[in-house]
Structures are given as structure tokens and as C-alpha cells.
Amino acid sequence: MVKVLLWGSLADLVGGEREVAVEAATLRELLDRLGEQFPGLRPELERGVSVSIDGRIYNDSWFTPIGPESEVVLLKRLQGG
Amino acid sequence: MALDDSRKTRQFRIVGTRPDRPDGIDKVTGRARFGADMVAPGMLTGRILRSPHAHARIRRIDTSKAEALAGVKAVVTRADFGDVPDHVADIMENCLAGEKALYDGHAVAAVAAISPAVARQALRLIEVDYEVLPHVTDVDEAMKPDAPVLHEGRQQETVPAGMSGNVISRVEFGHGDIEAGLAKADRVVERTYRTAAVHQGYIEPHACLATMTADGQGDLWVCTQGHYMVRNTCAAILGLDQGQLRVTASEIGGGFGGKTTLFLEPVALMLSKKSGRPIKMVMSRSEVFRASGPTASSSIDVRIGMTREGRITAGFAELRFQGGAWPGAPVGVGAMSGFASYDLENVKTVGWDVVTNRPKAAAYRAPGAPMATFAIESAIDELARGFGLDPLEVRLMNGADEGTKSSYGPTYPAIGLKATLEAAKAHPHWTAPLGKNQGRGVACGFWFNFGGDTSVSLSISPDGTVTLTEGNPDIGGSRAAMTMIAAEELGIPYDQVRTVVADTGSLGQNEVTHGSRVTFSVGLATIKAAEAAKKEMCRRAAMVWGIDEDAVEWEDGAARPAGPNAGKFPPMTLKEIAAIASKTGGPIAGHHEVMAEGAGVSFATHMVDVEVDPETGATKILRYTVFQDAGKAVHPSYVEGQFQGGAVQGIGWALNEEYIYGKDGLLQNAGFLDYRIPVASDLPMIDTVILEIPNPGHPYGVRGVGETSIVPPLAAIANAVSAATGVRMTQLPMSPPRVLAAIQTGG
Numbered sequence: 001m002v003k004v005l006l007w008g009s010l011a012d013l014v015g016g017e018r019e020v021a022v023e024a025a026t027l028r029e030l031l032d033r034l035g036e037q038f039p040g041l042r043p044e045l046e047r048g049v050s051v052s053i054d055g056r057i058y059n060d061s062w063f064t065p066i067g068p069e070s071e072v073v074l075l076k077r078l079q080g081g
Numbered sequence: 082m083a084l085d086d087s088r089k090t091r092q093f094r095i096v097g098t099r100p101d102r103p104d105g106i107d108k109v110t111g112r113a114r115f116g117a118d119m120v121a122p123g124m125l126t127g128r129i130l131r132s133p134h135a136h137a138r139i140r141r142i143d144t145s146k147a148e149a150l151a152g153v154k155a156v157v158t159r160a161d162f163g164d165v166p167d168h169v170a171d172i173m174e175n176c177l178a179g180e181k182a183l184y185d186g187h188a189v190a191a192v193a194a195i196s197p198a199v200a201r202q203a204l205r206l207i208e209v210d211y212e213v214l215p216h217v218t219d220v221d222e223a224m225k226p227d228a229p230v231l232h233e234g235r236q237q238e239t240v241p242a243g244m245s246g247n248v249i250s251r252v253e254f255g256h257g258d259i260e261a262g263l264a265k266a267d268r269v270v271e272r273t274y275r276t277a278a279v280h281q282g283y284i285e286p287h288a289c290l291a292t293m294t295a296d297g298q299g300d301l302w303v304c305t306q307g308h309y310m311v312r313n314t315c316a317a318i319l320g321l322d323q324g325q326l327r328v329t330a331s332e333i334g335g336g337f338g339g340k341t342t343l344f345l346e347p348v349a350l351m352l353s354k355k356s357g358r359p360i361k362m363v364m365s366r367s368e369v370f371r372a373s374g375p376t377a378s379s380s381i382d383v384r385i386g387m388t389r390e391g392r393i394t395a396g397f398a399e400l401r402f403q404g405g406a407w408p409g410a411p412v413g414v415g416a417m418s419g420f421a422s423y424d425l426e427n428v429k430t431v432g433w434d435v436v437t438n439r440p441k442a443a444a445y446r447a448p449g450a451p452m453a454t455f456a457i458e459s460a461i462d463e464l465a466r467g468f469g470l471d472p473l474e475v476r477l478m479n480g481a482d483e484g485t486k487s488s489y490g491p492t493y494p495a496i497g498l499k500a501t502l503e504a505a506k507a508h509p510h511w512t513a514p515l516g517k518n519q520g521r522g523v524a525c526g527f528w529f530n531f532g533g534d535t536s537v538s539l540s541i542s543p544d545g546t547v548t549l550t551e552g553n554p555d556i557g558g559s560r561a562a563m564t565m566i567a568a569e570e571l572g573i574p575y576d577q578v579r580t581v582v583a584d585t586g587s588l589g590q591n592e593v594t595h596g597s598r599v600t601f602s603v604g605l606a607t608i609k610a611a612e613a614a615k616k617e618m619c620r621r622a623a624m625v626w627g628i629d630e631d632a633v634e635w636e637d638g639a640a641r642p643a644g645p646n647a648g649k650f651p652p653m654t655l656k657e658i659a660a661i662a663s664k665t666g667g668p669i670a671g672h673h674e675v676m677a678e679g680a681g682v683s684f685a686t687h688m689v690d691v692e693v694d695p696e697t698g699a700t701k702i703l704r705y706t707v708f709q710d711a712g713k714a715v716h717p718s719y720v721e722g723q724f725q726g727g728a729v730q731g732i733g734w735a736l737n738e739e740y741i742y743g744k745d746g747l748l749q750n751a752g753f754l755d756y757r758i759p760v761a762s763d764l765p766m767i768d769t770v771i772l773e774i775p776n777p778g779h780p781y782g783v784r785g786v787g788e789t790s791i792v793p794p795l796a797a798i799a800n801a802v803s804a805a806t807g808v809r810m811t812q813l814p815m816s817p818p819r820v821l822a823a824i825q826t827g828g
Contacts, residue, residue, distance in 0.1 A: 005490050008253025008429070009239045043238055050531075052491035056778060057529065058678050073490035076252060076413035078531050080596025081281075081338020081444035081788060 002030060002066055005073045006041075013040030027051060028062035030072065048077040095569045096781060099718045102561050103580065104332070113332040116288030116304025117363045124290070125154055125193040127352050127362035128200035129345075130207050131372065132182030132189055135216035135438040135746025136229065139182060139189060139209060146206040147192055152199035155355035156207070157348060158190045162318060169317045171407040175441050176318075176347050182211065183231055183406035184438050185747045186371025188344075193352040193360050216438040216746040220403035221380050223247040223437045231436050235408060247436050249408040254416050254489045255397075255429030259384075262395025262427030266386025270463050274456035276795070276813045277739030278378040278403075281445050282730065282758045285334025286364040287373055291349035295357070299326040299350055304333055306340040306554055307593025312585045318347045319354075326350075329584040330554040337730070338444030339374040341593050370751035375740055376445035377402040377410040381456040387464040391475040395427035396420050396488075400453055403435045404442035410434045411442070414529075415449030418792070419457045420488035421527035422498055422684060423479045428488045438746055444595060446727065447528045447788035451734065451795050455813065458524040458796030463809055472523050472800070473506050476686070480525070497710025497774035498525065498684035504708045504770050505686045519692045519703065520805030526685050526792025530785030532677030533592030535602040538583075539567060539610040541618075541669040545656030547571065549580040549610075551603050552591030557787050558719030559599045565715055566604050566781075570611035572638030573655055589674050597785025600715055601776075602677035604783055614671030621665040622653045679778025680785060685709035687728065687793035691801040698821030700736055700802055706768040712776040712784030724790045725767040731794020733759045737814050 001021040011018045022033035030051070035042050051058050052073040058064050059078070066072060107113040144156040159177040178189045190207050194200035215229035222228055223245065230246040237250040263269050289303040299321060305311050308328040316323045333340065345362045352360045364373065380401045386394040398419050404410025412432035420428050430453070465475040480502060481487065483495045505511060505523065515521060538550040549567045553559060560580040567578045592598065615635040622640035623630035632647035633640050639652035662669050690704040707724040714720040737757040741749045750756045775782025799810045802820065808828040812819060 007490070008255065008431075009251050013238065040238070055491050055494045056679050057491070057531065059531065059533065059676075061676050061678050064678070071492055075489065075491075076417060078529055078596065079411055079414055079444055079448055080529075080531060080598065081341070081446040081448045 002068060002070060002072055004030065004034065007074060007076065010041060010044060010074065014038045024066055026062060026066060027058055027064040030066060050075040050078045093569060095565045095575055096715050097717065099716060100561065100565065100575045102558065103564060104555065104560060115285055115334055116331045119290045119302040119331065121290060121292065121359035124359040124361050125195060125356060126197045126200045127191060127193050127349050127360045128204055129188045129348070129368065130190040130204045131368070132178065132185065132187040134182055134211055134213050135185050135218065136214040137182045137211040138214060139178060139180060140212055141210040142190055143208040144190060146208070147203040150199065150203050150206060152195040153192055153203045154195070154358060155193040155352045156190065157351045157355060161351055165318050169314055172314060172343055173318050173347065175407065176344060184440050186368070186440060188372065191348045191352060193356045193358070217247070218437050218439055218742045218746055220378060220401050220435050220437065223403060223435050224401065224433070231406060231438065249434040249436060252413045252416050252432045253429065256486070257395070257427030259395045259397045259427050259429050263384065263386040265388070265394040267389040268464060268467060269384060269386040270460045271384045272460060272811055274381045274383065274459060274811045276379045276452045276455060278375045278439065279734050279738040279740070280370060280375040280756065281337040281339035282733065283335025283337060283339060286366060286369045287344050288363040289346050289349050290359060290361045291346065291353045292359045293350045293353040297321060297325050301326065301328040301346060301350065302331060303328060303346055304331045304340065306333065306336040306556060306595060308554065309552060309585055309591045310341070310593045311343060311346055314343055315347050315350055319350055327584055327586045330582055333554050333556050336556050337446045338448060338595060341444050341595050344373050366753065367751045370756065371748055372440050374443045374445065375440065376448065377404045377442045379452040381452065383456045383460045385457070385460045385464060387468070389468050391465060391468065391470045391478050393423060393425055393461070393479045396423070396425055396457065398430045398453065398457055400430065400432045401435060402432065402449065403437040403439065405439040406436055407441045408434055408436060409442065411444070411449030415453040417489035418450040418527050419453030422481055422525040423488065424481045424485040425479070425488060430488070446730065446791040450526065450528055450792045451731065454524065454526050454792050455795035455799060458793065459799050459811065462522065462800040473502055473511070476525055477502050494777050495774060496682060496684060497772050500772045500774055501684055501686040501708040501710060504772060505688055508706060508770065510688050510704060510706045515690060518695060518805055519690060520801045520803065521688065521690050522797045522800030522804060523686060523688050524793040524796035524800060526789055527682065528597065528789040528792055529682055530601065530680040531596040531598050532602045532680045533596070533598055534590045535606045535677050536589035536591055536674045537603060537606040537610050538588060538672040539607070539614050539670060541614060541655070541659045541662070543659055543662065545577070545659040547573070547578045549578060549607060550583045550587060551580060552583055552588045553594045553599045553603055554582055556594050557723055558716060559603060561719060562600050562715045563603055563607050566607045567611055570608055571615065571655060572636065597787040598680065601680050601779060601783050601785055604715065605677050605779060606673040606675050608780060609673035609675070610671040612671065613673065614669060617669050617671065618655065618658045621658050621662065621669070624665055625653065626650045681712055681776025681778055683710050683712070683784045683786065683789045685789045685793055687797040689797045689801045691798065691805055693802055693805040693820060695824060698817035698819070698824065700815060700820060702732055702763065702765055704765055706770065707790060708770045708772065709786065709789055710772045710774045710784060711786045712779065713773055713782040714771050715781070715783065717771060720771055720786050721769040723786045724769040727790025728767045728794050729759055729764060731791050732764065732798065735795045735798040735813055735815060737816055739814050
């Protein structure tokens with residue numbers, strides 16, 4: 001299981017938990033499982049998110065591996081200028 | 082790529098030097114072709130009719146008189162486009178209003194005519210029947226329950242019930258217990274800060290030349306930060322196949338984030354489709370101000386607690402950003418970045434995205450971060466000075482480092498914040514004496530940086546010179562940097578490589594030039610493309626020598642036999658291999674396509690001295706020094722230029738720039754005479770100190786550098802003005818009347 005840290009306003013949509021756990025070995029699996037197990041997250045996931053895995057931020061690389069001990073943090077989709 | 086790639090010591094031959102810029106001659110001789118420089122046979126002039134109201138329902142548009150005018154070849158309104166996909170609906174509505182005009186200057190119709198004079202006359206003949214509606218342009222006013230509401234049904238699930246429909250979304254970041262942390266503080270600063278909307282201030286207005294044929298093929302020449310984005314968005318709006326629309330990016334006279342979206346291009350294509358002629362559209366300066374850019378304005382509440390020794394016990398900020406008439410103010414990123422420079426046990430930020438009757442905010446250099454940082458760094462400075470502590474020591478005491486759990490969640494890898502603080506502390510600027518009415522301020526800043534889709538192609542010509550083809554408009558020296566990287570990897574001189582920015586038909590998808598991504602991402606792809614070309618050249622040499630290709634290596638610009646059984650052959654240079662390429666298998670090239678990930682965050686510390694005239698409130702910048710982590714500076718002159726440019730734009734934001742709206746909701750200062758950006762005579766030379774703490778995600782250690790430099794100046798200057806006047810400044814811009822009023826009233 002991978003532990004995923006959510007930002008605060010998303011916690012309200014998953015029953016108040018700031019950290020949830022899903023079975024995932026890749027970024028794609030992580031996003032799929034989050035949407036399946038926590039329907040409240042789907043609108044934000046559909047709008048697009050960034051994900052920090054062990055301190056590196058990823059946007060769309062589905063097959064990025066995630067280890068069971070990885071630090072995974074869901075982030076607002078990054079926008080630059 | 083292994084995380085520790087960049088920690089290997091590498092001696093560079095070209096990277097880190099300062100060769101001449103490849104676009105320099107064209108730019109200083111006026112030969113460079115910008116957006117408005119392109120012409121086409123039979124070209125028509127396109128012009129936009131804009132709303133004179135801040136908020137109005139469009140009951141009817143009658144274009145018949147304009148269409149009947151001699152010389153008018155086409156008129157378009159929103160109705161010509163029909164339904165468009167959801168993901169481009171807001172962009173479409175911003176390019177041409179549908180049911181409502183949502184801000185002063187919102188486009189409502191467009192004409193194509195044989196001359197600018199006829200086009201202007203045609204605009205006057207278009208009759209628009211408006212039902213004027215109540216408007217709101219201030220973020221705090223827009224959040225009130227009785228505020229005029231711009232849109233129905235746009236509020237997201239994160240917003241508590243009962244709030245104004247103008248409040249689109251809420252975000253929250255952080256960890257720990259704020260109240261418990263504040264209770265441990267010896268002093269808590271609690272203030273509200275405000276920043277004005279400012280424009281990116283690029284000198285070149287938006288411009289394009291569009292051709293659209295009856296068979297669905299289109300060509301666009303456009304000034305943009307991302308021509309692939311232009312292609313994909315226009316194709317979606319117009320129902321075209323992306324492959325049928327070829328977009329070429331012109332030289333760009335500044336973008337700073339403001340050219341990462343569309344304003345004219347779909348309209349120009351539709352005018353071309355209806356008229357059968359090429360259409361050229363160029364915004365006036367007034368149109369640039371009224372209808373493009375700007376960034377969000379903000380209202381921010383901060384509570385920060387500190388012990389008398391300088392340890393921050395808790396930090397809280399609530400950020401309210403108005404991003405104009407559609408959702409998308411950069412408050413989420415602002416909330417993530419505001420406290421990112423610090424290692425805090427208790428930290429929380431809350432952000433609200435709010436819509437108002439203003440032009441839709443476009444990205445502006447580190448979107449959202451400068452405003453949040455202004456508020457937070459001001460409060461930290463006030464606490465440090467209140468305890469009589471050294472503000473640099475307080476920041477060092479609380480500063481983030483490798484292993485710090487950041488305020489937005491992730492744990493940092495190797496970062497350079499403390500290196501910038503140590504460099505600032507050791508710099509002679511820090512201890513230079515100050516005179517009467519003078520003050521010194523410091524502030525830290527953070528930006529994420531990112532990667533994205535990237536394609537490059539590297540071609541070896543028969544004479545051994547090299548062309549590198551990339552797909553990102555060069556807004557900060559990327560052609561020089563890519564040329565250097567290609568030459569470094571191939572082992573050939575800088576002047577043997579030319580880098581060109583190709584049209585959308587020449588390469589795979591490329592993400593927009595934004596997020597300080599290009600030197601990182603395109604550089605990464607260039608290294609890989611060069612490796613592919615070198616591998617092929619080694620193979621060709623192996624064929625000539627009759628040995629196994631694995632027994633050949635590339636070193637100093639030549640293939641060489643390597644290993645005990647390779648035999649003894651003189652090295653074959655790149656030129657020699659290129660000259661016989663037709664005889665050894667054909668042309669040689671390398672290419673690479675990647676979704677670049679692994680961009681490294683970057684930090685900066687800024688130091689500024691000001692003098693405030695107590696009789697007028699006018700502030701003069703006396704001295705300014707930027708300390709920033711670049712990871713690895715590929716071309717240090719460009720890196721210094723980015724540091725200086727960010728500082729200068731920050732000076733404008735801090736001291737004078739602001740969108741001023743009247744009670745009628747109309748913009749009152751849509752021109753450079755009334756909207757004051759810094760000019761050379763306002764500025765000292767901006768000194769720079771480049772720190773190089775390698776990004777573990779890049780083979781050279783490169784981090785983005787373009788955006789971080791605009792994050793600290795607002796706070797650094799506010800801290801300096803506050804020190805000079807003895808009055809804490811909490812609202813930007815710190816224009817002379819505002820500073821004078823603060824001095825006279827004591828804040």
C-alpha cells in the first residue's frame with residue numbers, strides 16, 4: 001500500500017483524512033485507485049493534479065514507479081509563467 | 082536517470098562560459114522578425130470591437146451596416162464559432178464574448194477590411210444592444226454574499242455552502258497545529274496585506290498573421306510562448322485537425338507568462354476562413370492592458386508567531402486572489418509557495434480563487450508566489466526587527482534544507498536556500514553603511530520549476546556543422562544555451578552549431594515555454610539527441626575501420642577506437658564522418674522526445690537599499706543584489722539577466738504598477754504614460770551572485786532560473802521602505818502618495 005498525503009481542502013472530501021492508502025505501483029495506478037476508492041477526489045483529479053514522489057514532482061508520466069515506502073504527496077497542478 | 086547523476090564532478094569545456102548570443106545581430110540591427118513583421122499577399126487588417134462596460138448582457142449584435150461597408154471582407158461574432166469543447170470554452174469566451182461582456186475591453190466582434198481605416202470605421206458601424214449589469218472588481222467585495230455574480234454553476238466542491246458564486250474554489254496546505262504553535266510565541270504579528278493587479282509589461286503587443294483555406298488547412302505566424310499550445314487550442318475551437326494547422330512562432334518581445342494563452346488567433350483564423358484572405362491582427366497598447374494579462378490582485382491575512390530568539394513557532398496565511406472574469410487565479414500555487422522557504426512545525430495556508438469583472442488573469446512569472454511571499458516575508462521581517470534580531474540570521478535559523486518537510490508537503494532533496502542566505506550574509510552589500518531616510522530590506526523566495534513534453538532534433542550537415550531544432554520560443558536565451566549544450570556533448574566549437582525554433586510541423590509536441598522549464602527540459606533532450614548522433618557516428622567509424630561498434634567511443638569531437646582489441650586507427654572527427662555519411666549509410670541525425678520530469682526547485686535571497694523622500698513619499702532604489710541558486714548556470718550572462726529582469730519587474734510591482742479601476746468598473750490607466758513600469762533611470766545596476774547547488778534530476782545539475790527572481794523583490798523592497806520610514810508598509814504598490822500618507826498617519 002502507498003500512503004498519499006492530500007492537501008487540506010481535499011481531506012474534507014474523503015472523510016477528513018489527510019492521508020489515504022491505495023494499492024499502486026505506478027503513478028497511473030495511483031491516480032486510478034484514488035478516483036475509484038475516493039469518489040470525492042474525482043473532480044480535482046479530472047481537473048489535473050501534480051504528484052510529488054520522493055521529493056520529485058511529476059505531472060503526467062503514468063508509468064513512474066512508486067515504491068511502498070515512497071513519500072507521495074498530491075499537489076495542485078503546477079502552472080508557470 | 083539516477084538521482085545522483087549530477088553529483089558526479091564534470092569538467093565542462095563550453096557550459097559555464099559566455100559566448101556571443103546567436104540572435105544578437107538580428108535584434109540589434111532590427112532584422113529579427115517579430116509578430117507584427119510578417120506580411121502576406123492580399124493580407125487584410127483584422128480589428129476587434131470591445132465592450133465599453135464592465136458587466137453587461139449582450140442582447141443583440143447587428144453587424145449588417147459594417148458588412149455593407151465597402152472594403153469590409155468579413156465580420157465575426159461568437160455565433161460564428163458554435164459550440165466548442167469544454168476545455169477551451171473559457172478561452173473562446175475571452176476571445177469573443179457570448180451572452181455577456183464580463184469586463185471593460187472584452188472582445189464582442191471582429192472585422193477584416195482592406196485597411197486599418199476601413200476596419201476602424203466598420204467597428205463603429207457594429208451595433209451592440211447591451212443590458213448593463215452591476216459589476217465588481219475588488220476581490221474582497223466580490224466575496225460578499227450580495228456581490229454581483231458573474232457566472233452560475235462554476236463553484237467547485239471545495240467551497241462551503243452559502244458563499245458568493247464568485248468564490249470558485251478553496252485550497253488548504255500545511256501541517257501541525259497553528260493555535261498551539263502561536264501560543265508558544267513571544268510575539269504574534271497579525272496583519273492584512275494587499276497587492277494590485279499588474280501587467281507582465283512585455284514591450285511587444287500580441288500579433289498574428291492567419292491564413293485559413295476552404296479545405297481546412299491553416300497557417301499561423303504568431304508571437305507566443307507556445308506555438309504548439311496555440312495550434313492545439315485553435316484546432317479545438319475551430320474543429321480542425323491539429324496536423325492541418327501549422328503554427329510558426331515569431332521572435333518574441335517579452336512574454337513573462339502573458340503569452341501562454343490566446344487572445345486573437347482563433348478570431349484571425351475565422352476571419353480568414355470567412356474572407357478567404359490572410360488576416361493580420363496586432364493589438365494596440367491599450368488593448369494589451371484592457372484585454373490581455375494581467376496577474377491577479379490579492380488580499381492576504383497573515384498570522385505568524387516567533388520566539389524572542391527568532392524561532393518561528395507557527396505561520397498561517399489566508400490568501401484571496403481575484404483572477405478576473407474566469408476561474409484560474411494562481412492562488413493554489415501561491416498557497417503552496419508562500420512558506421516554502423522555511424522549516425516549520427506548524428504551518429497552514431488557505432487560498433480562495435475569486436472571479437471579478439476584470440480581464441482574465443494570465444500567468445506572470447512564478448504565478449501567485451510573489452504576492453504570498455510579500456505578505457509572509459513582510460511579517461517575518463517585522464517580527465525579526467521587533468526583537469532586534471538580524472533578519473538574515475532569523476531566516477537561516479528557520480530556513481529549509483535537505484530533508485525539510487516543506488510547507489506544501491514533500492520532503493526536500495538538496496536545495497540551495499541556505500547557500501543564498503550565507504552568500505548574502507558574506508556580501509559587502511550587507512554591511513555597507515546607510516544614510517538618512519535610507520533603509521535596507523531582505524527577503525527569500527521559492528519557485529517550483531517544471532519540465533513537460535519536449536522534442537528536439539539534431540542534424541549533422543555534410544560539412545560537419547550541426548543544426549539543433551527545438552520547439553520552444555526563445556524568451557530567455559535558450560538558443561544560446563542549447564547551442565552550448567549540443568557543442569559540449571559533441572565536442573565541437575560553439576560556432577559550429579546553430580539552434581533554430583521550428584514550426585509545429587517539424588517536431589513532436591512541445592510544452593509551452595513556461596515554468597522555467599526550457600533550459601532544464603530542452604537541455605535534457607538535447608543531451609540525449611547528441612548521444613544518439615554520437616552513437617551513430619561511432620557506428621559509421623566502426624564500419625570504416627572494420628571493427629565492432631562497441632569498440633568505438635566518442636571523445637573530444639571524434640570517434641576513437643577503444644579497448645585492447647580495437648586496433649590502432651587515427652581518430653575520425655565529426656567533420657570526417659559527416660563528409661562520407663552518404664557512403665556509409667546516409668544522413669546522420671539524433672533526436673529525442675521526452676516528458677521531462679525531475680525539475681529542481683530553486684530559492685533566492687534579495688537585498689535592497691532604498692531612500693524615501695519624506696516630503697513626497699517617492700522611493701529610489703539605491704542598491705540591489707540578487708543571490709540565487711541556478712543549479713548549474715549554462716550561460717551565466719543569461720542567468721544574470723534573468724535574475725536582473727525578475728528584480729526589475731518586482732521593483733515595478735512593488736513601487737508603482739497597478740491596474741486602476743473607477744467606480745464605473747472601467748480601467749483608467751491603459752497605457753504606459755499612466756501605468757508606470759521602471760525605466761533605466763529608475764534603476765541602479767542590479768548585482769547578481771549565482772549559487773550552484775546541483776539539481777539531482779539533471780545530468781549537469783540545471784535548475785530553472787527564470788521565475789524565482791520575481792518572488793522576493795516585493796517583500797524585500799517593502800521591508801526596506803518600512804525600515805527607511807519607520808512605518809510598516811502592507812499595501813502595494815508603494816507609490817509616492819501611499820507612502821506619504823503612511824508616513825503622515827504612522828501607517
